[in-house]
Amino acid sequence: MHDDLTTRARTWLAEDPDPETRAELAALLDAGDVTELTARFGGTLQFGTAGLRGELGAGPMRMNRTVVIRAAAGLAAYLGKQGHTGGLVVIGYDARHKSADFARDTAAVMTGAGLRAAVLPRPLPTPVLAFAIRHLGAVAGVEVTASHNPPRDNGYKVYLGDGSQIVPPADAEIAAEIAAVGSLDDVPRPDAGWETLDDSVLDAYLARTDAVLAEGSPRTARTVYTAMHGVGKDVLLAAFARAGFPEPVLVAEQAEPDPDFPTVAFPNPEEPGAMDLAFATAREAEPDLVVANDPDADRCAAAVRDTGGDWRMLRGDEVGALLAAHLVRRGATGTFAESIVSSSLHARIAERAGLPHEETLTGFKWIARVEGLRYGYEEALGYCVDPDGVRDKDGITAALLLAELASVLKEEGRTLPDLLDDLAVTHGLHATDQLSARVEDLSLIADAMRRLRENPPAELAGLPVTEAEDLTRGTDALPPTDGLRYTLRGARVIVRPSGTEPKLKCYLEVVVPVTAREALPAARAEATALLAAIKRDLKAAAGI
Secondary structure, X not given: OHHHHHHHHHHHHHHOOOHHHHHHHHHHHHHOOHHHHHHHHOOOOOOEOOEEEEEEOOOOOOEXXXXXXXXXXXXXXXXXXXOOOOOEEEEEEOOOOOHHHHHHHHHHHHHHOOOEEEEOOOOOOHHHHHHHHHHOOOOEEEEEOOOOOOOOEEEEEEEEOXXXXXXXXXXXXXXXHHHOOOOHHHOOOOOOOOEEOOOHHHHHHHHHHHHHOOOOOOOOOOEEEXXXXXXXXXXXXXXXXXXXXXXXXEOHHHOOOOOOOOOOOOOOOOOOOOOHHHHHHHHHHOOOEEEEEOOOOOOEEEEEEOOOOOEEEOOHHHHHHHHHHHXXXXXXXXXXXXXXXXXXXXXXXXXXOOOOEEEEXXXXXXXXXXXXXXXXXXXXXXXXXXXXXXXXXXXXXXXXXXXHHHHHHHHOOOOHHHHHHHHHHHHOEEEEEEEEEEOOOOHHHHHHHHHHHHOOOOEEOOEEEEEEEEHHXXXXXXXXXXXXXXEEOOEEEEXXXXXXXXXXXXXXXXXXXXXXXXXXXHHHHHHHHHHHHHHHHHHHHHOO
């Protein structure tokens, strides 16, 4: 085994085009570090519906130039077999370590394979790439990003010509082409021949952002904004300026791109502590709203003043409901969609407005494919408010729409929490929470799923489980996926392995009827207690 490991590592070393990872791997070989070599050469990063994502470093289990060149060659071969020879592939990238290198390698491989390649002019938000695919009539797009993962990670996200992310069977077909790539020496990689785009694509995207707002709507809301050390700042400021909103106050420490994300443990607005600097800025600036993007700006978080006067993050489900209610009030037509792990309040809002509603599997790759989509959201801070422009989540246009809603309410002497109260009185209090277990050993996730399949809970928090569904079998409305769904009286639980991180994720929702506004505090207390009890019982049932 040891000899085989060394041989594989030396073969890799001979091909590696990157002096940094070559030096790293040579040092591991010289040191005879079997543990580290096994971690890097014990398999290959799997290309799936999220593309590739992993830690940077040498070897097939890490993100590096060799892995990216192979992925690009496999994608090019797939596109050729789909009859897209000579078609355009647009490539975008964020400001993480190696992102620009990975984008350049992809452009070289596409050019060498007889496709036309165009690279965005600099690190830009993922939604700009998703927009560019449709705008330029491309046959595919690639975004080099690890979104809100830790600093040591990078990733590779693939879109097809409709501007939405790949879904089965395309992922497996591309993965097969990647596996069939032989020596890197056989992959043509010219030094030139692709186009570096100018700002006209970005200008077209910004012109499109105006379309999400109602003509003549109030634009008075004042915001504090954090880019979370990512690439969102310049595009968001330009969009807000075009729309005529007051210029957002920036969280200075997090405004500029920095691949080391020095002020946050995880550059994800949902993570504890990530919004602390934004809240500190808000206490000084006293805005109407705090808005945050994740590092590639495809997600949007919002925070509001709570009753005690301090700032609190809104859950993704709360923002999802607020935007839905705002679009309904504006007379939006078309289908409202959400993923199965998101709050059922969205369906209630659509139903009451007489609008079609669809539930999809987790991820915008599914939401974006809903026929006649007008608005789609997912609880993990993802909102698609302009599906004709960007068939993916877009943290820039979502921020604009939130600022418009805050402005409308401000003119009426009301706030976002006031509207959430209205929705609770009309539809019942829908309270959501998440139980998330991060693991080092992925087998622990498989063990927990197996335990729940073999011994499904009969009740949680004293509420009987009225239906237990194993989603690997699929349903009338959904294709198969690795997940479990429990329906309880007045509650719902979904358990699934994360598609992008080593986590087991459990999504909880309870619905408490509310008779009047005065009953809201008691309903909230009841919901909080129920969620805590469900969490406790679910932990025990899953053994996590």
